Amino acid sequence: MLEDSKIIDLFFRRSEKAIAALAEKYEKLCMKVAFGILNNLEDSEECVNDAYMGAWDTIPPKEPNPLKAYILKLTRNQALNRYDYNSAKKRNSTCTQCIDELYSVSSDGITPEMSAELREITECIDEYLQTMDEANRLIFLRRYWFTDTYEELSELTGIKVSTLKVKTMRMRDGLKEFLQKKGVAV
């Protein structure tokens, strides 16, 4: 597998081998992230492919480091968009139409107001994560970023499922309190 810097070089030279190299190295991880959100193989594959195209469109000018985090974030965004779309389709109501209309406001379905609000929350979450010890931070991220099941998380950390459930509940409570202190409505 190529080093990240060499994959970035391929993108900069506009070589199609770049996507193949990216897929070879990170497809398994990207599929895990997408499938965790969508629970559907076909949708997940599409999201991962869209994420590759996102990387193709943005590198250059971007030169992401670490590349792994970048491609995972692209995948996660695609999967969350698809999740919203699938949920809206299922609801099939006036509210659904409104959501569809709002999705058309910006290319990724997020209005500028929502985007600013989300950025604020992201900054708060970043700050909250810095207050955690490494063990709790890893548990929190595996559960809520990578959407690991408690059983997967238990296998990964060696901690009992019941203990993990309580730990994550306390972290959620902690995050809620932190956001409230920062004046973010929850």
Next chain:
Amino acid sequence: MNGENIMRALTDIDDRLVAEAADEDHIRNFFRNIADEKTENHSDKKKNVKKRFKKILLAAIISILIIAIGVTVSGYIFNFDFEHEVYELFNDHIKLNLDEIDNTADSFSIQSSDLANELANNGISPVMLPAALLTDEWEIEKIDYQFENVFTAAGIYFRNGDIILGLNIVQYTEKCYMSGGDIHQPQEGTQLQINGIDVFVFDLLREPYAKYFIGTTSYSISTNCDYETLIEIAKTIQ
């Protein structure tokens, strides 16, 4: 703000944190190291316990010698209705001998209660509880949990008017971590046999106290009611 927005906002957190959490090998090693460190610490603690045991043994020998020469060293009245082998008597406290105590329950007949379910959901199961506390007269004010590598503990706080009662349950992963515990300043004690287990009720200097063990789970009850009332509550353990 809703869960979906939080999920979305999470996506753009610091790249380094994402990359770190994506590395499963790193996570496995990290938690394995933590577990190894805890095991080492536990071994050290066991060594300390052995040292402490020697000190206690020495204290016991000295106490026996003092009693033997007829010198009164304590103002406490020891009036125990206990089988001889289940406890060790010290100057101002007694120690329950776990190896001699009946701790195998005949049955667990209260598993369908809300409290038993709540405890089971948090990893403490099966349990034997005083049925008297599960009646409408008693209200559960709060439950605190503590989760550690070698035990899971629950502190349950009951109230019945002016009477408050704390039931502390500690479920250990292995028997070697358990201890009978020191019961300080006991005035009186009663040993009950209930559903196959020994239940010890003490009248301490300031309040009554009860203790029982089931497998690798230890139960203790502290309350501000009187000694006889606690005995009646203990008799309803099932």
